[in-house]
Amino acid sequence: DAGITQSPRYKITETGRQVTLMCHQTWSHSYMFWYRQDLGHGLRLIYYSAAADITDKGEVPDGYVVSRSKTENFPLTLESATRSQTSVYFCASRRGPTNTEAFFGQGTRLTVV
Amino acid sequence: QQQVKQSPQSLIVQKGGISIINCAYENTAFDYFPWYQQFPGKGPALLIAIRPDVSEKKEGRFTISFNKSAKQFSLHIMDSQPGDSATYFCAASESSGDKLTFGTGTRLAVRP
Numbered sequence: 700d701a702g703i704t705q706s707p708r709y710k711i712t713e714t715g716r717q718v719t720l721m722c723h724q725t726w727s728h729s730y731m732f733w734y735r736q737d738l739g740h741g742l743r744l745i746y747y748s749a750a751a752d753i754t755d756k757g758e759v760p761d762g763y764v765v766s767r768s769k770t771e772n773f774p775l776t777l778e779s780a781t782r783s784q785t786s787v788y789f790c791a792s793r794r795g796p797t798n799t800e801a802f803f804g805q806g807t808r809l810t811v812v
Numbered sequence: 813q814q815q816v817k818q819s820p821q822s823l824i825v826q827k828g829g830i831s832i833i834n835c836a837y838e839n840t841a842f843d844y845f846p847w848y849q850q851f852p853g854k855g856p857a858l859l860i861a862i863r864p865d866v867s868e869k870k871e872g873r874f875t876i877s878f879n880k881s882a883k884q885f886s887l888h889i890m891d892s893q894p895g896d897s898a899t900y901f902c903a904a905s906e907s908s909g910d911k912l913t914f915g916t917g918t919r920l921a922v923r924p
Binding site for chain 1: 818821844853854855856857858861863901905906907908909910911912914915916917
C-alpha cells in the first residue's frame with residue numbers, strides 16, 4: 700500500500716539494549732523526519748533528512764542514530780536504550796520545504812523497562 | 813527554549829460551541845503556520861495552514877486568525893462536534909526552511 704509505514708507499532712525493550720525503529724515511505728519524498736511525542740512536550744524533532752545520505756540533528760538527538768541510504772527508508776536506532784526514551788515515535792515525510800504538507804506514520808510506542 | 817507556545821493544554825467544549833486554541837511565536841522569520849490534528853492512536857495530519865500576508869483563513873468550520881504584530885495565531889472551530897475531539901498542534905516555520913517547530917498540543921474534548 701502507498702503511504703508511510705512504521706514498524707513495529709509497539710516495542711518493549713530493556714535498558715541498555717539497542718533497538719531500531721523502521722520507517723518506509725512510497726512517495727519518493729525528499730524529506731523524512733523522526734519526532735518523539737511526550738505529554739507536555741508535544742512533538743519534538745529528533746533527526747531529519749533532506750535527501751538520501753543527508754541527515755541533520757533536530758532538537759533532541761542525543762542517544763539516537765539515523766541513516767538514510769535509500770530515499771524510501773529512514774531507520775532510527777537507539778544505541779543503548781534508557782527509560783527516558785520511553786515515548787511514542789513518529790516518522791514523517793514531506794515532498795519539499797516546510798510549506799508543503801508533512802505526512803505522518805501511525806507511530807511506534809516504545810517502552811524501555 | 814520553546815519557540816512556539818500553545819494554550820490551553822486541554823479544552824472541554826459542548827457540542828455546537830466554539831473551540832479556540834491559541835499560539836504565540838518568537839521568531840520573526842517564521843512565515844508559515846500550519847495546524848495539525850491528531851486522533852488517538854494515529855499520526856498528526858495537516859488541518860489548515862496560513863501565511864502572514866493574510867489575517868484570516870477559513871476552511872469549513874475551521875478558521876485560523878493571525879496577528880503579525882502580536883506574533884500570535886489561533887484556531888477557531890465553529891459548531892464544534894464530538895468528532896472534532898482530538899489533539900491539535902500549531903506549528904511554525906520559515907517557508908523555505910527544513911524544519912517545523914510544533915507547539916505542545918491541545919487536547920480537545922467535545923461533549924455531546
